[in-house]
Amino acid sequence: MTTSFTYESAASAGSAEAIVRLISPTDLKDQTAQWVQPQIDIALRACHAKGLFKGEQEQAEIIATLGLHSANHIIFVGIGNAVGLAGLRLAGATAAKALKRIKAQTVQLQVPQEVIDGGNGYSAEQASQALTEGLKLAIYDRLPELRNEKQRYEISKLSFVLAGGGAEPSGYAEKWNAGIARGELFAEGVKAARDLTNLAGNRLTPEGLAAYAENMAREYDFDIEVIDEWTAAEQGMGGLLGVGQGSANPPRMIVLHYKGAPDDNETWGLIGKGITFDTGGISLKKAAGMEEMISDMGGAAAVIGALRIVGEIKPAVNIVAVIPTAENMPSDRAFKPGDIITMMNGLKVEVVNTDAEGRLVLGDGLTTAIRRGATKLVDVATLTGAVLSALGIEATGAVTNDESLMEQVKQASEKSGERVWQLPAYPEYKKQLTSDAADLKNSGGRYAGTITGGLFVGAFAEELPWVHLDIAGTAFLDRSRSWEPKGATGVMVRTLAELVTGE
Template identity: 35%
Template sequence: MNFELKTLSLSAAASHPCDLLVMLVPEGFTPHSDALSVLAARALQEGDLETKPGKMLQIYAPPGLGARRVVLLGCGSARAHAVRQAVQALTPTLKTPAIEQVAVVFAAAPEPAAVEAVVRAVADASYVYTSTKTKAKAQARALSRVVVGVPSASAVRSAFATGVALVAGIEYAREWANRPANHATPTRVAEAAKALTDHPGIQCKVLGPAQVAKLGMGAFMAVAQGSEQPLRFIELRYDGAAGSQAPVVLVGKGITFDTGGISLKPAAEMDEMKFDMGGAASVLGVFRALAELRPAINVVGLIPACENMPDGKAIKPGDVVTSMSGQTIEILNTDAEGRLVLCDALTYAARLKPAAVVDIATLTGACVVALGALRSGLFSSDDALAQRLLAAGDAALDPCWRMPLDDEYGEGLKSHFADMANVAGRAGGAITAAKFLQRFVGDLAWAHLDIAGTAWKGGTAKGATGRPVALLVHYLLGLASEPATKRRASSRVRGE
């Protein structure tokens, strides 16, 4: 889908030829003498239109206008959140096969964030998964061109570019998270990572079982040993700054299917465990967006990818494995496998001498219970890093919420037979999982995002969301805009 930003007055928009013209009508709308303003003013006066986000009036082939269909769409305050809510109401319309070219125009000069929100909301509302459908061509997204009309294009060009890049990244993440596990094996995920090297500035290295064994990643290997699919350890690099600048490392959990292993999950909705690679998919998506935006920052993406299966060779409850860090782990529950692959990746990340490390994982059902599907769980040993991520989430409309990391929560991880167990009790499960990971990061500026509630939707809306690509990209763009000296000083602030 092609997006285009245009300086477009309401008068010019009225004659713009397209299949669908959407006019965003805010609270306190002040009409002018153009045809669209007159139409909206009359609809508001007669009570046929409200400015509440998502309220709309659809008009077919209005005389004197260039569009085949016109939608007057209430957008409330016209802030980013309200604009996104408004455009989401257009989902059935934007998926109509006859709608190929759309123009979305603001009635007044928008804030930059609202322009980014429009781009992302239109893409989200029109998204269709087709990769494994036999009638993919007929079912594919019809929408091919979107014009965003604003009073002054130059004032919002940067936000527009961010929105377009985020669409590319989010849809890449959704694509790979949505694919069935037999179409998104660890090998194929590695191929998706390698494909990103077609873009300038991105490099990729993939390690197989023998190389991972040589590194001593015993916890990662233990999870993978029950599957016939060979594991892959993927390292992506984006070099946008001087080589002397320490990179930000993103670590994405890449369990391409999770049966629970010997601690087998219930059959109901187990198909959704193809989404357990949501963290890995988000790392792929971030790099796809970085390829478009080219910020002045160095980023490394690490993806430990494997399946968790109940084969005769699979790990068993009570087994003890040795992690890459040398610490031993008693596996009390094989369904707490994400932290096992992540802990070795975090140890590997420390070797890169990073400015910060952020791991992203569909880690615990407990986080879903705590925060639902609105906010991702944020755990961090660094106050400055946590604040940056919180602010980035708010700016990206991809919010998170900081959770505690008190030392007492780690008491439940004590083991009689190893340095630690891989699970504690049911209480505070998301926190104890984070405390487990914290044992492998030392004094690094580290954050953990538990996206179990936000990476995908179930039910009739089943599918990957592409979160938290937007949060992470906004975080990286914020860092890239800061002086390197400030970044280094901030990264030394610790707190819990």
Template identity: 40%
Template sequence: MNITVKTGGFAQEQTDVIAIGVLENPDFYSAPLQNIEQALGGRIREVMNLGDFTGKHKTTSWLYTNGAIAAPRVLLVGLGEYHDLTAEKVREAAGNAARAIRDMGLSTAAIPIPIEATPEMIQAATEGSLLALYQFNEHKTNTDDDDKKKKLESLTFLVENEQIKATIEGAVARGKTIANGTLLARDLSNQPANYLTPTQLAEKAQTVAETAGLDCEIFDKATLEEKGFRTLLAVAQGSVEEPRFIILEYTPDGEGQDTVVLVGKGITFDTGGISLKGGGGMHEMKHDMSGAAAVIGAMQAIGQLKPNVRVIGVIAASENMPSGTAVKPGDVVTSYGGKTIEILNTDAEGRLVLADALGWAAQYNPKGVVDLATLTGAVITCLGHIAAGAMGTDEELMSKVKSAAVKTHERVWELPLWDDYDEGVKSKIADVQNIGDGGAGTIAGGAFLKKFAEGYPWVHLDIAGTAWGMKGSSYIPEGASGYGVRLLVQLVEDW
């Protein structure tokens, strides 16, 4: 969908529908709403007095203009109570409205922007509209599918004068950039594993780097062997698909900027290996590279937004397959940093590839490292599909992550990572074992990773519950959510 900003009123706008936000408090009318109410002869107040539409958040109501204005329809969009109005409420309302307009089969819409609207709200409306309309139809061949035919092609923000137009355009541009990074992450995560191998994921990252002005380096199997990425190679050895290690780098102009490293788990399909998963729901394990997808989507946006901080995106990509060559429970491998790991469960493979990635990150002398991984089913038991589990070693970095999460509504909840939990991942025959000794599975994963995130501030986000299957938001569809892109971009921009 194309989103533009235009100076002018709504009355003569040639569009399929004028959408206008309405607060639940009937005594508050924005200037555009008052003007539409006047043009329609008081019909909005009439509908509200009847109780057919109250302005409740995420509700809509259609009105037909009968020639009173150029547009044949007006869509009333509920924003809820004034004191509850936040950027997230606007994001959800915009997403709900965009879906309603598309599902009516309409292709153009315009929104008069009240003077009270902040740039943050305009950005949120842009994000919500674009994210809500997402569909993954790449592998559908039925051209007669009604859902594929319905497409909202353009959305116009109408502003009163040229003085505020530039501000609104800037907010729209930023919203587009961040939404497009999220859509990219969704596309990557939704791809079936036979269309997105580790090699193909690396090729996608290379393309993103070329378009976003990033530096990109890819390590193939031979290079990984040469450099000593032994835990990544151990996970990959059961598959015919070779692993890849992806490095994306954004460097701002000037000198002396802090370096932040974003690390993504890139298991493009996870069978569990020799510790084979049950068949139910295994098809969803194409999403096990959602951490990698979030890092690639965030790096695309960062390259375009150009914050004043150096950002390195690091992705360890592999399949986890069972075969005669697969790593076995009880095997011991040595990580990139030199620590030995006893593999008690081959289905705890994400932390193995991250061990090498976190070890690699140390060379950048980062001021902060954040990894995202669909690491444990236990985090869903703990937090459901609402928030990611957050653990770390640095209070300041954790505070920054939490702040970014609040601003973007990509929720996180901090779990303890006390030294007491270290006992659970101690091995009898190696430095560390890859599962805990029972209970607190999500924290055990964090305790394991902590052993490899030494020498720098670090936060781990377990996104197994938020990477897909999220419900309740109008701008997050079925399948991949793209969780983490907006959070990471906000974190970097606030740095």
């Protein structure tokens, strides 16, 4: 189904199956306020009087009009009293979930004057982008594989309208529609990452991920290299080959090039961990929950989703995106604890835990990006279970060697609403990676595992500005929340896109 999101004047918007009205607790206290229709307004006040609807965030009240209005349903969505971009995105998600319940196809979303007036700390474009992202991302459903194909619910047409018929600021419609367009692009990038991450391990192998990247490169005219196991051996990618050698599905190093500023010496290096399935290898994981290890390529999906957005926006930046992809499997060929492998940059690593495999492929990934001209590096990976102990599922953990680049990432995450929390990188933590047998070992032990895992990756940054993002707690959820569904979330797609587009 094709969907249409647009801004329209109240006079030209026409009828809709459902009307969504954003409303705050302050609005509900105004006994003279008029929102949609007198009897419907009275019904909402009755809900408020009983404490059923307070206008708070994530609250929605669906009222059937029963012929009192041209729309079949009015949906009142709470926005709270302090409305920022995160609140607008959340309001969009709350509205989407209510619309899914009544399967509305045509929708009019009425935006209060106070939401679009100045002084809120955001522009009209940012407001419409946030609302659009919330709506589009919360509508998304993971499609199960069923004998009888299931169709996703979609809104066929949604019109944003200024509530109350007030006067629009000059040029507001153009700004609003520009934000809608950007929000739709960002949402589509996230949805692509979610679909890719949700693929079963037998549906997505390293070769399959490489084929996906090749198709995307053709679609957006990116240059692409797909390095197979033989070329990887020639280039000395011991980390990638060591992790992948236990599987019948050979590893790949995928490199995508985007040159939007050929005369600029600066090049972003985006590196995404692409372990298409992780058993832990010889250091085998527990059986319970192992099926979720289809998500161990969530970092790769984030980079791919962000590149889809880049391909549409075409910003004036240079990017080299690197996806080291492999399956980590136990077999008679698998690497094992005690092995010593030589990485692409020449460092020798003692393997003490084969389930600490992501940092090995990322090490070769960073070297690959640097040798292809990257001047600043951001890697994204479902790296450690320890990040769940530290931050739960509420934030992505970050480790860096450069505060300036870290600040850029933080600003991008604030725009996207994807929380990032910086962890310390004290020199003392690096001592936990000291090996008696090699230059370093691939695990620093139980304590500060997210930090030491990140610092292992950072050992391959060659003093370039670098930020590591550990999404092990945020990439795959066991329950839905706000605009993120159960299963793959596509986290960091929008943060990376905001980072490199610089808007």
